[in-house]
Amino acid sequence: MSRYFTEDHEWVDVDGDIGTVGISEYAQEQLGDIVFVDVPDEGKELTKGDEAAVVESVKAASDVYSPVSGTVIEANASLGDTPGLVNEDPEGDGWFYKLTLADPDELSELMDEIAYQAFVAKL
Amino acid sequence: MSDTDTPNADGDEIATETLPLDAWHRVHGGRMVEFAGYHMPVQYEGIMAEHLWVRESAGLFDVSHMGQLVFRAEGRVDVVAALEALLPADIAGLGEGKQRYSLLLAEDGGILDDLMVTRLPLVHPFAALAEEGVSEPTGWSPLDGDTPDIDSPQFYMVVNGATKIDDIAHLLEFLPDGIAINHLEDQALLALQGPKAVDAMARLVPGVADLVFMTAGAFDWNGVPLWISRSGYTGEDGFEISVPAEHVEALADALTAQDEVKPIGLGARDSLRLEAGLPLYGHDLDPATTPVQADLGFALSKRRREAGDFMGATRILAERAAGAETKRVGLLIEGRQPVREGAAVVDSAGGEVGRVTSGGFAPSVGAAIAMAYVPTALAAPGTTIQLSQRGKVHHATVTAMPFIPHRYVRAGGK
Known part of the structure; x- marks a missing residue:
């Protein structure tokens, strides 16, 4: 399984043709206490860069853009009652949604973990 | 991912300035943002934890961006009458050391600022500053030839940071000649808020426990003159402390050295005041609102x-008699998603009939709350209304404010 990152601090784990999307540790740290997450409905067709989810911290609302194109097959139902999972485990239990990848070639435009860490270090 | 809201975007014309506690905030882990023209800490350990800490213990806020003004007569001018011409408060009836909330009003009745005004006793810490010329009025001078009338009452006013320069311009334009305004730019301002604030404050400054809500007095802390009021912006008991800038780091250290006290940022200040139902100038109040x-x-x-x-009386009294078309109300939002400033209040057809002016997740309520201007017909508590934010409709119920009961320590019993 490989993990890829965007410059907007989303990540996508790829296992076969299924991708799992969330936001990075750096992103949750910047947002602070997360109080609400609006995840996409199952079956929603997303194009890379689309506004896929909204994450609300105490101080602001932020859009989450889909790092890849595809069809949503599952949203993380746990976030409805416990949005704080995104703070506690942003790159694990705090995932947002899973989708079937429409175009695996899009992954080549994303950063791997090492490149992303180098990118964040410069922010 | 990107922010769709840009909070704290007030005042961006001039270069961002630093406040006396700037380095202190950074050492204590404050995440600095630009607010009202200054670098200020939005949070330290996190807004939610800081908010809850203030409600259960005590939090220290740096509010040195606010404008501290002293008014006095330079000649035979009636300061009371001069201030009453501009403010709708009973200044004449304000006793020494008594503090009152008031509004700076435009001629059309619009709100130019909200503020606190206190009648100073004859002996107060700011008198020496004025005599030493440490903080003579900036950009103008007292009238030549007149000496201060020491029997004239003097008043201390705290105004909002983002509006203080405009406030001073307005006051200079409309106050009569012979009133000197000292802008105390060398005074820092701290707020210590929370149910344990009195324990921490009284350990440093014995005697502050004798103050009650909306009273103030002069105190001494290790030879440093302090002006302390029992007031604040959180709905909790607490104090606001004016201290010479060169001593503010030492005072902040002494306060946070106590177990009850942690430093608190602007983020929690905003969520605390929202729960307390207290309006924020520039958001819930502005020149278009009365x-x-x-x-x-x-x-x-x-x-x-x-x-x-008083200035603006014609419109304000007419509106008071006839009833205003819109009214500021509190809203309890259904669901957890915050509905924030700028969201529309909509009627059943989707037409905009009002506007949310502040909103967010309320940590002590455990729900999303907001303040909004709605048509008076929809302003009664219990009325359900609809809001529209980024294309999504939210349901809300008009709720009496405050959302969390005030816990002020008033005269005549705890």
Whole structure:
């Protein structure tokens, strides 16, 4: 399984043709206490860069853009009652949604973990 | 991912300035943002934890961006009458050391700022500053030839940071000659808020426990003159402390050295005041809103209403008699998603009939709350209304404010 990152601090784990999307540790740290997450409905067709989810911290609302194109097959139902999972485990239990990848070639435009860490270090 | 809201975007014309505690905030882990033209800490350990800490213990806020002004007569001018011409408060009836919430009003009745005004006793820490010329008025001078009338009452006023320069310009334009305004730019301002604030403050400054809500006095801390009021912006008991800038780091250290006290950022200051139902100037109040619309009728004293002799009185009194078309109300939002400033209040057809002016997740309520201006017909508590934010409809119920009961320590018992 490989993990890829965007410059907007989303990540996508790829296992076969299924991708799992969330936001990075750096992103949750910047947002602070997360109080609400609006995840996409199952079956929603997303194009890379689309506004896929909204994450609300105490101080602001932020859009989450889909790092890849595809069809949503599952949203993380746990976030409805416990949005704080995104703070506690942003790159694990705090995932947002899973989708079937429409175009695996899009992954080549994303950063791997090492490149992303180098990118964040410069922010 | 990107922010769709840009909070704290007030005042961006001039270079961002630093406050006396700037380095202290950074050492204590404050995440600095630009606010009202200054670098200020939005949070330290996190807004939610800081908010809850203030409600259960005590939090230290740096509010040195706010404007501290002292008014005094330079000649035979009546300071009381001069201030009453501009403010709807009963200044004449304000005793020494008594503090009152008031509003700076435009000629059309719009709110230019909200503020606290206190009658100073004859002996107060700011008198020496004025005599030493440490903080003579900036950009103008007292009138030549006149000496201070030491028997004249003097008043201390705290105004909002983002509006202080405009406030001073307005005051200079409309106050009569012979009133000197000292802008105390060398005084820092701290707020210590929370149910344990009195324990921490009284350990450093014995005697502050004798103050009650909306009273103030001069105190000494290790030879440093302090002006302390029992007031604040969180709905909790607490104090606001004016301290010479060169001593503010030492005082902040002494306060946070106590177990009850942690430093608190602007983020929690905003969520605390929202829960307390207290309006924020530039958001819930502005020159297009009047005290009647803003539901701040308590700031219009009875004597002043009857006399109708303050700036903006014509419109405000007419509106008070006839009823305002819109009113500021509290809203309890269904669901957890915050509905924030700028969201529309909509009717059943989707047409905009009002506007949310502040909103967010309320940590002590455990729900999303907001303040909004709605048509008066929709302003009664219990009324359900619809809001529209980024294309999504939210349901809300008009709720009496405060959302969390105030816990002020008032005269005549705890």
